Amino acid sequence: MLHTVNKSPFESSSLKTCLSLARSGSDVLLIEDGVYGALAGSAHASLVAEALEAVRVYALEPDLKARGLSGDRLIPGIEVVGYDGFVDLACTNDKIQNWL
Amino acid sequence: MSNAKKFMYINRHAPCGTVYAVEGLEVVLIGAAFEQDVCMAFVGDGVFQLKQDQDTADTGMKNFSPAYRALGDYEVNRLYVERESLEERGLTEDDLMPLTWEDEDDDWAEKPSIHIVDRAQLSDLIEEQDILLNF
Amino acid sequence: MKFSVMVNEGPYTHQASDSAYQFIRAALSAGHEIFRVFFYHDGVNNGTRLTTPPQDDRHIVNRWSELASEHDLDLVVCVAAAQRRGIVDPDEAKRNSKDGDNIAPGFRISGLGQLIEAGIESDRLLVFGD
Numbered sequence: 027m028l029h030t031v032n033k034s035p036f037e038s039s040s041l042k043t044c045l046s047l048a049r050s051g052s053d054v055l056l057i058e059d060g061v062y063g064a065l066a067g068s069a070h071a072s073l074v075a076e077a078l079e080a081v082r083v084y085a086l087e088p089d090l091k092a093r094g095l096s097g098d099r100l101i102p103g104i105e106v107v108g109y110d111g112f113v114d115l116a117c118t119n120d121k122i123q124n125w126l
Numbered sequence: 127m128s129n130a131k132k133f134m135y136i137n138r139h140a141p142c143g144t145v146y147a148v149e150g151l152e153v154v155l156i157g158a159a160f161e162q163d164v165c166m167a168f169v170g171d172g173v174f175q176l177k178q179d180q181d182t183a184d185t186g187m188k189n190f191s192p193a194y195r196a197l198g199d200y201e202v203n204r205l206y207v208e209r210e211s212l213e214e215r216g217l218t219e220d221d222l223m224p225l226t227w228e229d230e231d232d233d234w235a236e237k238p239s240i241h242i243v244d245r246a247q248l249s250d251l252i253e254e255q256d257i258l259l260n261f
Numbered sequence: 262m263k264f265s266v267m268v269n270e271g272p273y274t275h276q277a278s279d280s281a282y283q284f285i286r287a288a289l290s291a292g293h294e295i296f297r298v299f300f301y302h303d304g305v306n307n308g309t310r311l312t313t314p315p316q317d318d319r320h321i322v323n324r325w326s327e328l329a330s331e332h333d334l335d336l337v338v339c340v341a342a343a344q345r346r347g348i349v350d351p352d353e354a355k356r357n358s359k360d361g362d363n364i365a366p367g368f369r370i371s372g373l374g375q376l377i378e379a380g381i382e383s384d385r386l387l388v389f390g391d
Binding site (some may be wrong): 030032057058071088089102108109110112113114116117121124126 | 290291386
Binding site (some may be wrong): 027039043046047048049078117121122124125126 | 136150169170191246248249252253255256257258261
């Protein structure tokens with residue numbers, strides 16, 4: 027199952043809720059302000075680092091770039107994908123939960 | 127209904143501050159006519175949608191909370207409320223509207239629509255769905 | 262793969278319209294089908310042709326109209342949400358005695374059943390919103 031999160035973890039509980047309900051083996055894609063959840067060294071980084079043991083976490087490159095975040099600032103293990111990768115994730119997973 | 131899809135409406139917004147809850151409820155009520163397998167989940171601030179005694183009179187806004195009572199008549203009778211979300215907000219099941227439905231296969235017995243589930247159960251329920259819509 | 266997309270926020274306020282547009286373009290260029298794009302909540306504001314952004318900014322509404330005509334997309338604006346927010350087509354304008362309509366080319370106004378149908382008919386339904 028593909029989960030998307032589009033809110034900063036600093037203003038919303040979406041990421042926390044998503045990670046607490048996503049089953050092991052799920053794909054979690056951070057988009058829009060959700061990409062702030064991918065930042066290494068942040069107050070929420072340990073939450074994401076822990077989740078990486080059970081789920082795959084991706085961050086959308088155009089949204090990272092738009093916010094001045096480069097790949098070397100991200101929590102190790104997070105994979106960066108473009109919109110083509112987003113489409114692939116939406117195909118390979120048989121259902122999608124957008125945490126709005 | 128073998129070819130029916132499983133729809134879950136996940137409600138995560140409080141009822142009055144934004145329009146998501148009321149317009150979400152409209153989707154659920156319209157969607158009920160399509161004879162799909164429908165349930166609702168209330169997570170996070172979404173549990174506040176089911177709070178008893180909502181009275182919007184002094185805000186000038188329409189009170190749509192009575193519409194939740196109609197869900198049973200539309201055969202939307204599985205409303206899953208996450209236990210952890212209630213507890214985090216200092217609420218118990220007694221704070222929620224007593225929503226019921228009539229089971230025609232059981233001599234129209236009145237049964238509760240609200241089911242309190244824990245996070246792990248909700249996670250399993252989400253995984254069973256085909257279509258997930260968030261409001 | 263057959264996708265449907267739901268857009269729940271207005272243009273220029275929230276990134277949802279841009280994200281949905283970019284996703285749809287990527288899906289189309291990968292050879293997938295878009296069954297329907299459904300606009301709900303403030304997302305209905307994607308469908309007014311009166312939108313006039315400054316010239317150095319993207320024209321979100323025209324961008325939808327152009328994509329719809331290029332790829333024969335079905336852009337559906339929810340009637341109930343649209344009426345509340347003043348998005349009207351010629352029929353709705355007449356029915357409600359309005360002095361004009363504002364629906365953009367390529368969009369049509371219809372009911373919420375179109376969203377449920379999109380969920381039933383598509384392989385995947387993605388939602389972009391707040």
